[in-house]
Amino acid sequence: MKVRVDQKLCVGHGRCYELAPEVYDEDERGHCRLVASSVAPELVASAQRGAVNCPEHAIRVEEEVDP
Amino acid sequence: MCSSRVVSKWEKALAKLEDQSEERTAEPVGTPDPVDAASVNIFSAEFAACPQPTYANLREKCPVSRSAIGGGPILAKHEDVVWALRQPEIFSSKMDMQLAMGTERPMIPQQIDPPEQTRYRRILDPRFSRKRMLEIEDDVRKSARDLMDQFASDGSCDFGEAFAIPLPCTAFLHLMGLPQEDLGLFLHLKDSIIRPQEQEQEGMAVQQIRADAGRGIYEYFERAIDARAGQSKDDMLGFLMTAEIEGERLTREEILDISFLLLLAGLDTVTATLGCNITYLAENPEARRRLVENEGLIPGAIEELLRWETPVMVVPRVLTQDVTVSGVDLREGELVSLLLGSSNIDPSAFDDPELVDFERDRNIHVAFGAGPHRCLGSHLARMELRVAMEEWHRRIPDYEIQPGETPRFSPGIREARYLPLVWSV
Ligand code: HEM
Ligand code: SF4
Numbered sequence: 001m002k003v004r005v006d007q008k009l010c011v012g013h014g015r016c017y018e019l020a021p022e023v024y025d026e027d028e029r030g031h032c033r034l035v036a037s038s039v040a041p042e043l044v045a046s047a048q049r050g051a052v053n054c055p056e057h058a059i060r061v062e063e064e065v066d067p
Numbered sequence: 068m069c070s071s072r073v074v075s076k077w078e079k080a081l082a083k084l085e086d087q088s089e090e091r092t093a094e095p096v097g098t099p100d101p102v103d104a105a106s107v108n109i110f111s112a113e114f115a116a117c118p119q120p121t122y123a124n125l126r127e128k129c130p131v132s133r134s135a136i137g138g139g140p141i142l143a144k145h146e147d148v149v150w151a152l153r154q155p156e157i158f159s160s161k162m163d164m165q166l167a168m169g170t171e172r173p174m175i176p177q178q179i180d181p182p183e184q185t186r187y188r189r190i191l192d193p194r195f196s197r198k199r200m201l202e203i204e205d206d207v208r209k210s211a212r213d214l215m216d217q218f219a220s221d222g223s224c225d226f227g228e229a230f231a232i233p234l235p236c237t238a239f240l241h242l243m244g245l246p247q248e249d250l251g252l253f254l255h256l257k258d259s260i261i262r263p264q265e266q267e268q269e270g271m272a273v274q275q276i277r278a279d280a281g282r283g284i285y286e287y288f289e290r291a292i293d294a295r296a297g298q299s300k301d302d303m304l305g306f307l308m309t310a311e312i313e314g315e316r317l318t319r320e321e322i323l324d325i326s327f328l329l330l331l332a333g334l335d336t337v338t339a340t341l342g343c344n345i346t347y348l349a350e351n352p353e354a355r356r357r358l359v360e361n362e363g364l365i366p367g368a369i370e371e372l373l374r375w376e377t378p379v380m381v382v383p384r385v386l387t388q389d390v391t392v393s394g395v396d397l398r399e400g401e402l403v404s405l406l407l408g409s410s411n412i413d414p415s416a417f418d419d420p421e422l423v424d425f426e427r428d429r430n431i432h433v434a435f436g437a438g439p440h441r442c443l444g445s446h447l448a449r450m451e452l453r454v455a456m457e458e459w460h461r462r463i464p465d466y467e468i469q470p471g472e473t474p475r476f477s478p479g480i481r482e483a484r485y486l487p488l489v490w491s492v
Binding site: 011012013014015017018026028029030031049052053054055056 | 193
């Protein structure tokens with residue numbers, strides 16, 4: 001699965017990296033930085049947990065489409 | 068006592084709600100009702116003591132009502148509130164200085180709008196990041212323990228006076244790099260600004276008390292800055308004195324305007340949240356036992372109680388243009404109240420919003436606001452709250468509100484002004 005963070009929406013609530021540090025990290029400003037944009041199957045649940053808890057709806061977790 | 072605090076008694080609150088709505092069954096749902104609006108004063112102590120049933124009533128019957136004080140619109144729906152918070156070009160934070168809290172200029176960054184506000188947030192955010200705040204966790208923990216040493220063996224205390232008021236203040240002094248001896252002076256100055264009413268008996272006008280305290284705060288920080296001339300220190304004040312935006316140092320005025328806001332925004336808010344949390348846990352022993360038995364639940368409990376209690380109930384904005392919200396026309400220049408508390412229990416955003424669930428799967432509360440003005444101190448606040456809740460419950464796991472007594476809450480920011488607790492020693 002692919003995770004995307006819309007940096008225009010992220011304001012650094014930090015809910016994502018608090019709840020799912022294996023997928024989300026914080027940059028210098030405390031905004032979201034992805035550990036990796038592609039998540040292994042065993043981390044999908046964590047990625048989703050972070051995404052649904054973002055008050056700004058800045059995170060999308062989507063199927064990876066083959067190029 | 069507030070019945071809605073106890074989950075199992077939520078029915079009572081609902082029943083009360085139904086009573087209220089019965090009188091106005093003739094009104095189609097969603098149509099603003101001026102009578103209803105006039106009867107709700109969101110800036111009263113009664114409302115602050117137990118706002119949840121009124122939130123539900125407003126949201127369902129009158130999502131855009133008019134304030135009993137001043138007549139400005141009050142937005143109650145999660146969707147409307149969050150939308151407004153993200154449109155600073157329409158919902159501006161540039162308040163009329165008449166509403167000023169003893170300041171001579173707008174407070175930075177709260178009372179300015181992007182893009183100007185963003186320039187400051189860019190340099191301030193890193194200093195308030197979660198990582199940075201975890202670095203001072205041990206100091207805050209030590210303060211919490213020292214405070215508790217003074218009363219834990221007494222078997223009773225006023226929670227605010229003994230713990231919830233001094234703790235954030237010591238943390239603030241530490242963060243800024245100011246001497247702890249200034250604690251008393253700080254508490255006095257910020258109380259004069261936030262609650263001038265309580266000093267009114269001395270025969271002074273509210274605005275005068277505020278202005279005097281405001282000047283006191285400016286002067287205090289001026290002295291602190293002067294005392295440092297030349298030496299740089301790695302604390303917040305030292306940072307502000309050397310920070311640059313686009314190659315330019317902050318001016319003396321900018322440093323003062325930021326410091327002033329940190330003082331006003333960083334103390335009462337945490338005090339209020341601690342009071343709300345402990346009141347809830349005193350009244351819900353089962354929930355408290357779960358926290359005591361499993362400290363790992365504390366972070367989730369803090370988020371959930373921030374949602375349910377929403378200590379900062381409302382944030383103000385001023386309209387820069389005419390706009391329609393939930394079918395109601397609002398006019399340029401109007402002072403709008405965004406009801407964070409009501410948004411946080413809106414069923415359109417939360418499953419079972421009236422259930423207090425420390426393990427809630429999805430919690431998108433806006434107790435720290437949302438959009439560009441998201442609380443700068445939210446990571447500091449979360450750390451302080453977690454440390455306080457851990458230390459308190461390790462030492463005093465079992466406590467109750469002194470029988471026969473009722474906690475009193477202040478309006479605006481729901482701070483327990485009187486919260487007598489007892490426990491066995
Ligand atoms: C649990 C405690 C706290 C709560 C509930 C809280 C709540 C809030 C809310 C709702 C806002 C948004 C105001 C608006 O949109 O107009 C805000 C802004 C702010 N808060 Fe907090 N706060 C807390 C603790 C703190 C602490 C500890 C500090 C710092 C020392 C702090 C500093 C600020 C600042 C500087 C702003 C203005 C940010 C901006 O406008 O860009 N807060 N807070
Ligand atoms: S929860 Fe959302 S707003 Fe907060 S840091 Fe994560 S992505 Fe950004």
